[in-house]
Amino acid sequence: MILITGGLGMIGAHTARALVDLGHQVVVTAHRRTEVPSFLAGRVAVESLDVTDRNAFLALADRHDISDIVHLAGSIPDKDPVAFFRTDTIGLLNALDAARAWGVRRFAVASSLGVYIGAAETRWHEELALPTADLPHLIIAFKKAVEPLTTHSLQGSGVQPVVLRIGSIWGPLMDPESPFNPIPPYINAALRGEQPQPLYADDGGDSCYAPDAGRAIALLMTTETLRHTTYNVSSGRPFTNRELVDAVRTITPGPRPGLLPGRRNGPGDDPYLDTTRLTHDTGFTPAFDVATAVADYVAWRADNPR
Template identity: 30%
Template structure:
């Protein structure tokens, strides 16, 4: 049997497909390549170019490849963009998943893993934040993901489906062998922007908000290496295959790092200074977000391998150098981060 990975040519999706293929899983990918890259997929993994919300396309793929599980990555992920164009996020995230779940039910797919986000919590009452914390998203991005979680819960209850919801904290880094990484032009990930500055592709990096009630005034995040997150998806699939019940899990390390500390880590690893510009707070940003990881460690056969900020930064930097050299272009003008 086969697992269908939607958005499998994207940043997190491609790392997960690599991990699944290495573990001997049969995989098929649906991706419209709007932010993904076919070259990031193993040569033996079929790629169907199309939309995860296309019922006929998905139904055909499920039937042809005998799909019995779905890992759903496809969607939009930029918080500021969701503030500017909320309807696009409800279409790309919530409505697409509604269509995908409809086909999954029709075809009898009983295992579903969903790519969610810590943004569903909003500004949490306690840190580290547990999975049972109140959900009060501050952006349409977070709201669109929370709506999908609710929909998935109801569909699973009605149709005998088991699922794992993985709430990502801040995903960063790249494949340790620099085979794949974050290559989307205009990506807003902090580590990505910092390594672009460290490689001379940006003249500066903007820090939004330095007056938060945190030790250095900047936001605090829980970074998780993308390869560790990929292994969490592989472990979630094994959990469901073994008969595991539906569960929601935080994906992080349980340790907070400020924006300014993260920038210093990139400077340290790159051995290069770059300009930082301070800007006002940005709507939709969360002050402090650190995961309580006790549930994922107790539930899945998963242990992180790259739980070190300098290691994450080093892998991101190695990938960025390779990517920049491959593009062979001049340094770009700085953009807002």
């Protein structure tokens, strides 16, 4: 059985779905979010767990035979950065403690495309040296620290670490007004019959539809042999706002979203995650392009609040 902490969040739920579709048993933990999405109802075991409670975390093994862990649980920072770092570090360390105590096969942890911030290259691949740079958000700072904390904690344990450098993910279960990805707010404005804020046609970059991200993580957990520790998780296909707006115009009624010419900050290219390593080791290819992702998301939102 594969354990996913934070398994009712957007990425966790889609990972659970992909694992179940591949024939695996899954247990997900949830703390604040308790509603099980329709595509997981009756298909996974759900445990209420605060991952900062070490004893409760370790007690999961009394009820489930856990073979692998995907650690996606995390909190949102408030005004106290130390409290945020303390909470998420304790959760990570408890998950690592459990992985070692249970002797699991593989332990995957969420990092971020943000670790590449400051790189001069626009094709971000795993062999790039991570630059020293000011980071724009506490979450990205923590994700960058997660990588060595995980790999060093598991050295000599027999547990294989898998660092997931997750791209900009959007799709079903994301807050429709999320500040972390502009696509859902843009589509939802169109769905409400409002005129979305104009986008620059040639801006874009890295964005991955959540079912694809979940399937990529599921493949990294179930592929027999992984040749690396660190993997980019995204579509591997940079997109432009022109593609997004064309797809929204095709699907949604009401005002037709407009485009501003060129790029907000002048000529250049937006960075994206190279997924060659992911594809080579797992066979992953994205099932959705921009148009099919928008169509699927609009269909989902017809019956779901987020």
